[in-house]
Amino acid sequence: MTETLVATGYEPVGPVETPSGFSVEEVIVAGDRGPCGGVNMAVETAFEVLGIVAGREPVYTTHPIVHNKSIMEVLTDLGLIVESDINKIPVGSIRVMSAHTEDVEQTAISEERGMLNIDTGCLLVYKVQRAGLRAVKEGKHVIYVGTKKHPEPEGVLSVLPEGSYTFVDIDGDDQTLPHHGKVDFVSLNQTTLSTVGVVEKIKSLRELNPSLQIPDPEGICYATDNRQNAVRRRLEDQENPIHALLVVGSQTSHNSKELRNVGKNEAKIPSFLVDGPEDIDPLWFSPSIKRLMITSGASVLDEYLWRTVKYFTDRGTIVKFIPSTEKKPRINPETEEPVINSETGEVEYEERFFVGPDLTPLWERMAEKYGTTA
Numbered sequence: 001m002t003e004t005l006v007a008t009g010y011e012p013v014g015p016v017e018t019p020s021g022f023s024v025e026e027v028i029v030a031g032d033r034g035p036c037g038g039v040n041m042a043v044e045t046a047f048e049v050l051g052i053v054a055g056r057e058p059v060y061t062t063h064p065i066v067h068n069k070s071i072m073e074v075l076t077d078l079g080l081i082v083e084s085d086i087n088k089i090p091v092g093s094i095r096v097m098s099a100h101t102e103d104v105e106q107t108a109i110s111e112e113r114g115m116l117n118i119d120t121g122c123l124l125v126y127k128v129q130r131a132g133l134r135a136v137k138e139g140k141h142v143i144y145v146g147t148k149k150h151p152e153p154e155g156v157l158s159v160l161p162e163g164s165y166t167f168v169d170i171d172g173d174d175q176t177l178p179h180h181g182k183v184d185f186v187s188l189n190q191t192t193l194s195t196v197g198v199v200e201k202i203k204s205l206r207e208l209n210p211s212l213q214i215p216d217p218e219g220i221c222y223a224t225d226n227r228q229n230a231v232r233r234r235l236e237d238q239e240n241p242i243h244a245l246l247v248v249g250s251q252t253s254h255n256s257k258e259l260r261n262v263g264k265n266e267a268k269i270p271s272f273l274v275d276g277p278e279d280i281d282p283l284w285f286s287p288s289i290k291r292l293m294i295t296s297g298a299s300v301l302d303e304y305l306w307r308t309v310k311y312f313t314d315r316g317t318i319v320k321f322i323p324s325t326e327k328k329p330r331i332n333p334e335t336e337e338p339v340i341n342s343e344t345g346e347v348e349y350e351e352r353f354f355v356g357p358d359l360t361p362l363w364e365r366m367a368e369k370y371g372t373t374a
Protein backbone atom coordinates (compact mmCIF):
# COMPACT_ATOMS: atom_id res chain seq x y z
CA MET A 1 0.00 0.00 0.00
CA THR A 2 1.51 3.34 -1.06
CA GLU A 3 1.21 6.22 1.30
CA THR A 4 2.39 9.63 0.25
CA LEU A 5 3.48 12.46 2.47
CA VAL A 6 1.25 15.45 1.85
CA ALA A 7 1.25 19.14 2.50
CA THR A 8 -2.09 19.85 4.15
CA GLY A 9 -2.19 23.48 3.12
CA TYR A 10 -2.11 24.48 6.78
CA GLU A 11 0.80 26.04 8.58
CA PRO A 12 1.27 24.48 12.02
CA VAL A 13 0.28 27.05 14.62
CA GLY A 14 2.40 25.47 17.36
CA PRO A 15 3.51 25.26 19.98
CA VAL A 16 0.07 24.03 21.02
CA GLU A 17 -0.42 22.96 24.58
CA THR A 18 -1.10 19.25 24.74
CA PRO A 19 -1.12 17.00 27.78
CA SER A 20 2.06 15.07 28.30
CA GLY A 21 1.63 11.63 26.83
CA PHE A 22 0.19 12.88 23.51
CA SER A 23 2.23 10.74 21.21
CA VAL A 24 0.71 10.74 17.70
CA GLU A 25 3.61 11.02 15.28
CA GLU A 26 1.89 10.07 12.04
CA VAL A 27 -1.61 10.47 10.65
CA ILE A 28 -2.68 8.31 7.70
CA VAL A 29 -5.61 9.77 5.78
CA ALA A 30 -7.79 7.29 3.88
CA GLY A 31 -8.18 7.97 0.16
CA ASP A 32 -11.62 6.34 -0.09
CA ARG A 33 -13.51 8.56 2.30
CA GLY A 34 -15.94 11.41 2.59
CA PRO A 35 -18.97 12.41 0.61
CA CYS A 36 -20.47 9.88 -1.74
CA GLY A 37 -22.24 10.81 -4.98
CA GLY A 38 -25.65 10.73 -3.29
CA VAL A 39 -24.65 13.07 -0.47
CA ASN A 40 -22.88 15.47 -2.84
CA MET A 41 -25.99 15.62 -4.99
CA ALA A 42 -28.34 16.17 -2.02
CA VAL A 43 -26.16 18.84 -0.40
CA GLU A 44 -25.53 20.66 -3.69
CA THR A 45 -29.26 20.59 -4.43
CA ALA A 46 -30.13 21.97 -0.98
CA PHE A 47 -27.62 24.84 -1.44
CA GLU A 48 -28.96 25.51 -4.93
CA VAL A 49 -32.57 25.61 -3.71
CA LEU A 50 -31.70 27.99 -0.88
CA GLY A 51 -29.81 30.14 -3.41
CA ILE A 52 -32.77 30.25 -5.83
CA VAL A 53 -35.27 31.03 -3.06
CA ALA A 54 -32.84 33.60 -1.63
CA GLY A 55 -34.74 34.12 1.63
CA ARG A 56 -38.00 35.11 -0.09
CA GLU A 57 -39.84 32.28 1.64
CA PRO A 58 -38.93 29.53 4.08
CA VAL A 59 -37.60 26.20 2.84
CA TYR A 60 -38.55 23.15 4.93
CA THR A 61 -37.27 19.64 5.41
CA THR A 62 -38.89 16.95 7.52
CA HIS A 63 -35.65 15.05 8.11
CA PRO A 64 -32.01 16.22 7.98
CA ILE A 65 -31.05 16.21 4.28
CA VAL A 66 -27.92 14.29 5.27
CA HIS A 67 -26.94 12.94 8.68
CA ASN A 68 -24.22 15.46 9.32
CA LYS A 69 -24.45 18.05 12.07
CA SER A 70 -21.97 20.52 10.55
CA ILE A 71 -23.60 20.56 7.10
CA MET A 72 -27.07 20.87 8.62
CA GLU A 73 -25.91 23.83 10.73
CA VAL A 74 -24.75 25.66 7.59
CA LEU A 75 -27.99 24.86 5.74
CA THR A 76 -30.19 25.99 8.65
CA ASP A 77 -28.14 29.21 8.92
CA LEU A 78 -29.04 29.79 5.26
CA GLY A 79 -32.76 29.42 5.98
CA LEU A 80 -33.56 25.71 5.94
CA ILE A 81 -36.15 24.83 8.62
CA VAL A 82 -36.29 21.29 10.00
CA GLU A 83 -39.88 20.41 10.98
CA SER A 84 -40.41 16.72 11.52
CA ASP A 85 -44.22 16.96 11.64
CA ILE A 86 -45.37 17.28 8.04
CA ASN A 87 -48.74 18.61 9.24
CA LYS A 88 -47.04 21.59 10.87
CA ILE A 89 -45.43 22.72 7.62
CA PRO A 90 -47.60 25.44 6.08
CA VAL A 91 -49.69 24.44 3.06
CA GLY A 92 -47.94 25.16 -0.25
CA SER A 93 -44.42 25.37 1.22
CA ILE A 94 -41.19 24.41 -0.51
CA ARG A 95 -39.81 21.18 0.96
CA VAL A 96 -36.47 19.50 0.30
CA MET A 97 -36.60 15.75 0.91
CA SER A 98 -33.79 13.76 2.50
CA ALA A 99 -31.12 11.78 0.62
CA HIS A 100 -32.40 8.69 2.45
CA THR A 101 -35.88 9.01 0.90
CA GLU A 102 -38.96 8.72 3.14
CA ASP A 103 -42.17 6.85 3.86
CA VAL A 104 -44.41 7.29 0.80
CA GLU A 105 -47.30 8.23 3.09
CA GLN A 106 -45.31 11.30 4.12
CA THR A 107 -44.85 12.24 0.46
CA ALA A 108 -48.58 11.74 -0.18
CA ILE A 109 -49.53 14.03 2.74
CA SER A 110 -47.13 16.70 1.51
CA GLU A 111 -48.68 16.51 -1.96
CA GLU A 112 -52.18 16.80 -0.50
CA ARG A 113 -50.96 19.90 1.32
CA GLY A 114 -49.80 21.39 -1.99
CA MET A 115 -46.10 21.42 -1.20
CA LEU A 116 -43.42 21.81 -3.82
CA ASN A 117 -41.35 18.72 -3.03
CA ILE A 118 -37.74 18.63 -4.17
CA ASP A 119 -36.60 15.04 -4.04
CA THR A 120 -32.91 14.54 -3.24
CA GLY A 121 -33.36 10.79 -2.61
CA CYS A 122 -30.26 8.81 -3.58
CA LEU A 123 -30.37 6.75 -6.75
CA LEU A 124 -28.99 3.74 -4.89
CA VAL A 125 -31.68 3.85 -2.21
CA TYR A 126 -34.35 4.03 -4.91
CA LYS A 127 -32.63 1.10 -6.58
CA VAL A 128 -33.20 -0.99 -3.42
CA GLN A 129 -36.86 0.11 -3.39
CA ARG A 130 -37.27 -1.02 -6.99
CA ALA A 131 -35.49 -4.31 -6.26
CA GLY A 132 -38.03 -4.93 -3.47
CA LEU A 133 -40.98 -4.14 -5.72
CA ARG A 134 -39.57 -6.36 -8.48
CA ALA A 135 -39.10 -9.25 -6.04
CA VAL A 136 -42.69 -8.94 -4.75
CA LYS A 137 -43.97 -8.89 -8.34
CA GLU A 138 -42.07 -12.12 -8.96
CA GLY A 139 -43.81 -13.67 -5.94
CA LYS A 140 -40.77 -13.51 -3.65
CA HIS A 141 -40.72 -12.59 0.02
CA VAL A 142 -38.34 -9.76 0.96
CA ILE A 143 -36.03 -10.12 3.95
CA TYR A 144 -34.91 -6.58 4.72
CA VAL A 145 -32.04 -6.00 7.15
CA GLY A 146 -31.90 -2.49 8.56
CA THR A 147 -31.99 -0.28 11.61
CA LYS A 148 -35.09 0.90 13.41
CA LYS A 149 -36.23 4.52 13.17
CA HIS A 150 -34.14 5.36 10.10
CA PRO A 151 -35.84 7.02 7.13
CA GLU A 152 -34.22 4.72 4.58
CA PRO A 153 -35.87 1.46 5.78
CA GLU A 154 -39.08 3.40 6.33
CA GLY A 155 -38.97 4.56 2.71
CA VAL A 156 -38.10 1.17 1.25
CA LEU A 157 -40.66 -0.80 3.28
CA SER A 158 -43.39 1.76 2.71
CA VAL A 159 -43.53 0.86 -1.00
CA LEU A 160 -43.94 -2.88 -0.32
CA PRO A 161 -47.33 -4.47 0.38
CA GLU A 162 -48.10 -5.58 3.93
CA GLY A 163 -47.03 -9.21 4.46
CA SER A 164 -44.59 -9.22 1.54
CA TYR A 165 -41.53 -8.53 3.68
CA THR A 166 -39.91 -9.29 7.02
CA PHE A 167 -37.91 -6.54 8.70
CA VAL A 168 -34.79 -7.81 10.47
CA ASP A 169 -33.26 -5.37 12.94
CA ILE A 170 -29.47 -5.56 12.53
CA ASP A 171 -29.09 -4.68 16.23
CA GLY A 172 -31.89 -6.94 17.43
CA ASP A 173 -31.91 -10.54 18.61
CA ASP A 174 -31.69 -13.21 15.95
CA GLN A 175 -35.16 -14.14 14.87
CA THR A 176 -37.07 -17.07 13.51
CA LEU A 177 -38.69 -16.07 10.23
CA PRO A 178 -42.33 -16.81 9.62
CA HIS A 179 -42.61 -20.03 7.68
CA HIS A 180 -43.19 -19.27 4.03
CA GLY A 181 -43.40 -22.76 2.58
CA LYS A 182 -41.82 -22.85 -0.83
CA VAL A 183 -41.71 -19.11 -1.31
CA ASP A 184 -38.46 -17.73 -2.76
CA PHE A 185 -36.69 -15.05 -0.80
CA VAL A 186 -34.64 -12.02 -1.66
CA SER A 187 -32.35 -10.40 0.92
CA LEU A 188 -32.12 -6.62 0.80
CA ASN A 189 -30.61 -4.22 3.27
CA GLN A 190 -30.12 -0.64 4.31
CA THR A 191 -27.30 0.82 2.20
CA THR A 192 -25.41 2.30 5.13
CA LEU A 193 -24.80 -0.91 7.08
CA SER A 194 -21.54 -2.82 7.19
CA THR A 195 -21.18 -5.65 4.67
CA VAL A 196 -19.62 -7.79 7.36
CA GLY A 197 -22.51 -7.12 9.76
CA VAL A 198 -25.19 -7.91 7.16
CA VAL A 199 -23.45 -11.10 6.04
CA GLU A 200 -23.23 -12.19 9.70
CA LYS A 201 -26.92 -11.43 10.23
CA ILE A 202 -27.91 -13.46 7.17
CA LYS A 203 -25.68 -16.30 8.37
CA SER A 204 -27.41 -16.38 11.75
CA LEU A 205 -30.84 -16.26 10.07
CA ARG A 206 -29.86 -19.28 7.98
CA GLU A 207 -28.77 -21.16 11.10
CA LEU A 208 -32.04 -20.39 12.87
CA ASN A 209 -34.16 -21.12 9.79
CA PRO A 210 -32.44 -24.12 8.17
CA SER A 211 -35.46 -25.06 6.08
CA LEU A 212 -35.47 -21.73 4.24
CA GLN A 213 -33.23 -20.87 1.28
CA ILE A 214 -32.07 -17.40 2.26
CA PRO A 215 -29.97 -15.83 -0.51
CA ASP A 216 -26.90 -13.61 -0.12
CA PRO A 217 -27.70 -9.98 0.60
CA GLU A 218 -27.86 -7.30 -2.07
CA GLY A 219 -27.87 -3.62 -1.43
CA ILE A 220 -24.81 -2.27 0.41
CA CYS A 221 -23.89 0.80 -1.56
CA TYR A 222 -20.47 0.83 -3.20
CA ALA A 223 -19.54 4.06 -1.36
CA THR A 224 -20.21 2.60 2.10
CA ASP A 225 -18.39 -0.58 1.15
CA ASN A 226 -15.36 1.22 -0.31
CA ARG A 227 -14.91 3.37 2.79
CA GLN A 228 -15.10 0.37 5.14
CA ASN A 229 -12.80 -1.77 2.98
CA ALA A 230 -10.18 1.00 2.76
CA VAL A 231 -9.99 1.01 6.56
CA ARG A 232 -9.99 -2.80 6.77
CA ARG A 233 -7.15 -3.10 4.23
CA ARG A 234 -4.95 -0.60 6.01
CA LEU A 235 -5.62 -2.06 9.46
CA GLU A 236 -4.49 -5.45 8.21
CA ASP A 237 -0.98 -4.12 7.51
CA GLN A 238 0.89 -5.40 10.54
CA GLU A 239 4.31 -4.15 9.41
CA ASN A 240 3.27 -0.54 9.96
CA PRO A 241 0.37 -0.99 12.35
CA ILE A 242 -2.32 1.59 12.95
CA HIS A 243 -2.79 2.13 16.67
CA ALA A 244 -6.09 4.03 16.64
CA LEU A 245 -8.85 5.09 14.24
CA LEU A 246 -10.54 8.47 14.09
CA VAL A 247 -13.69 8.80 11.98
CA VAL A 248 -15.06 12.23 11.16
CA GLY A 249 -18.84 11.98 11.12
CA SER A 250 -21.89 12.62 13.26
CA GLN A 251 -23.32 10.36 15.95
CA THR A 252 -26.55 10.38 13.93
CA SER A 253 -24.80 9.00 10.83
CA HIS A 254 -25.18 5.27 10.60
CA ASN A 255 -22.51 4.76 7.93
CA SER A 256 -20.00 6.78 10.02
CA LYS A 257 -20.71 4.62 13.07
CA GLU A 258 -20.21 1.47 10.98
CA LEU A 259 -16.88 2.88 9.78
CA ARG A 260 -15.81 3.45 13.39
CA ASN A 261 -16.92 -0.11 14.21
CA VAL A 262 -14.43 -1.54 11.69
CA GLY A 263 -11.67 -0.35 14.04
CA LYS A 264 -13.54 -0.91 17.29
CA ASN A 265 -15.14 -4.31 16.70
CA GLU A 266 -13.06 -5.91 13.95
CA ALA A 267 -9.50 -4.66 14.60
CA LYS A 268 -10.17 -3.99 18.32
CA ILE A 269 -8.18 -0.75 18.41
CA PRO A 270 -9.25 2.49 20.09
CA SER A 271 -11.71 4.04 17.62
CA PHE A 272 -13.42 7.42 17.86
CA LEU A 273 -16.19 9.27 16.04
CA VAL A 274 -16.04 13.08 16.01
CA ASP A 275 -17.83 15.89 14.20
CA GLY A 276 -14.67 17.95 14.22
CA PRO A 277 -11.52 18.78 16.21
CA GLU A 278 -13.55 20.35 19.04
CA ASP A 279 -14.75 16.85 19.99
CA ILE A 280 -11.23 15.45 20.37
CA ASP A 281 -9.94 14.74 23.85
CA PRO A 282 -6.12 14.71 23.72
CA LEU A 283 -6.17 12.21 26.59
CA TRP A 284 -7.47 9.62 24.10
CA PHE A 285 -3.98 9.35 22.68
CA SER A 286 -1.94 7.38 25.14
CA PRO A 287 1.84 6.97 24.64
CA SER A 288 1.30 3.77 22.69
CA ILE A 289 -0.70 5.53 19.96
CA LYS A 290 1.88 6.72 17.48
CA ARG A 291 0.16 6.07 14.16
CA LEU A 292 -3.46 7.15 13.70
CA MET A 293 -5.74 6.57 10.72
CA ILE A 294 -8.30 9.25 9.87
CA THR A 295 -11.24 8.77 7.56
CA SER A 296 -14.71 10.27 7.18
CA GLY A 297 -18.24 9.03 6.65
CA ALA A 298 -20.13 9.28 3.38
CA SER A 299 -22.03 12.33 4.63
CA VAL A 300 -18.97 14.43 5.52
CA LEU A 301 -17.53 17.14 3.29
CA ASP A 302 -13.73 17.17 3.09
CA GLU A 303 -13.37 20.58 4.71
CA TYR A 304 -14.51 19.03 8.03
CA LEU A 305 -12.00 16.23 7.66
CA TRP A 306 -9.14 18.67 6.99
CA ARG A 307 -10.07 20.74 10.05
CA THR A 308 -9.59 17.57 12.08
CA VAL A 309 -6.29 16.74 10.36
CA LYS A 310 -5.10 20.26 11.22
CA TYR A 311 -5.57 19.47 14.90
CA PHE A 312 -2.71 16.99 14.51
CA THR A 313 -0.46 19.04 12.18
CA ASP A 314 -0.67 21.84 14.76
CA ARG A 315 0.87 19.40 17.20
CA GLY A 316 3.71 18.44 14.90
CA THR A 317 2.22 15.25 13.48
CA ILE A 318 3.15 14.34 9.90
CA VAL A 319 0.37 13.43 7.47
CA LYS A 320 0.39 10.67 4.88
CA PHE A 321 -2.29 10.02 2.35
CA ILE A 322 -3.50 6.76 0.78
CA PRO A 323 -4.61 7.35 -2.83
CA SER A 324 -8.27 6.79 -3.59
CA THR A 325 -9.23 3.62 -5.42
CA GLU A 326 -12.87 4.52 -5.74
CA LYS A 327 -14.48 4.29 -9.13
CA LYS A 328 -18.14 4.99 -9.75
CA PRO A 329 -19.81 2.64 -12.18
CA ARG A 330 -22.00 4.28 -14.81
CA ILE A 331 -25.56 3.02 -14.35
CA ASN A 332 -28.08 2.51 -17.13
CA PRO A 333 -31.20 4.24 -15.71
CA GLU A 334 -33.53 1.81 -17.51
CA THR A 335 -31.96 -1.47 -16.44
CA GLU A 336 -30.38 -0.05 -13.27
CA GLU A 337 -27.33 -2.17 -14.06
CA PRO A 338 -23.76 -0.98 -14.66
CA VAL A 339 -23.08 -0.07 -18.29
CA ILE A 340 -20.75 -2.55 -20.03
CA ASN A 341 -18.52 -1.14 -22.77
CA SER A 342 -19.39 -3.01 -25.97
CA GLU A 343 -15.78 -3.00 -27.23
CA THR A 344 -13.85 -3.87 -24.09
CA GLY A 345 -16.59 -5.85 -22.33
CA GLU A 346 -15.71 -4.00 -19.13
CA VAL A 347 -17.79 -1.88 -16.78
CA GLU A 348 -17.73 1.82 -17.66
CA TYR A 349 -16.97 4.31 -14.92
CA GLU A 350 -17.66 7.97 -14.58
CA GLU A 351 -17.16 10.69 -12.07
CA ARG A 352 -20.72 11.82 -11.56
CA PHE A 353 -23.75 9.72 -12.25
CA PHE A 354 -25.92 11.17 -9.50
CA VAL A 355 -28.15 13.55 -11.37
CA GLY A 356 -30.00 15.98 -9.11
CA PRO A 357 -33.74 16.67 -9.30
CA ASP A 358 -35.19 18.97 -11.96
CA LEU A 359 -35.50 22.41 -10.36
CA THR A 360 -37.60 23.90 -13.19
CA PRO A 361 -40.80 23.95 -11.05
CA LEU A 362 -38.94 25.96 -8.41
CA TRP A 363 -37.63 28.48 -10.97
CA GLU A 364 -41.17 28.81 -12.38
CA ARG A 365 -42.66 29.36 -8.93
CA MET A 366 -40.11 32.07 -8.17
CA ALA A 367 -40.78 33.79 -11.50
CA GLU A 368 -44.55 33.59 -11.04
CA LYS A 369 -44.65 34.74 -7.43
CA TYR A 370 -41.94 37.35 -7.45
CA GLY A 371 -41.73 38.31 -11.13
CA THR A 372 -38.04 37.52 -11.11
CA THR A 373 -36.01 34.39 -10.51
CA ALA A 374 -33.25 36.05 -8.49
Ligand code: SF4
Pocket: 036, 037, 038, 039, 099, 122, 123, 124, 125, 191, 192, 221, 222, 223, 224, 255, 298
Ligand atom coordinates in the same frame (compact mmCIF):
# COMPACT_ATOMS: atom_id res chain seq x y z
S1 SF4 B 1 -24.08 6.21 1.13
FE1 SF4 B 1 -24.61 5.23 -0.81
S2 SF4 B 1 -26.81 5.01 -0.72
FE2 SF4 B 1 -26.28 6.50 0.83
S3 SF4 B 1 -26.45 8.48 -0.19
FE3 SF4 B 1 -24.35 7.78 -0.45
S4 SF4 B 1 -24.28 6.75 -2.44
FE4 SF4 B 1 -26.41 6.91 -1.78
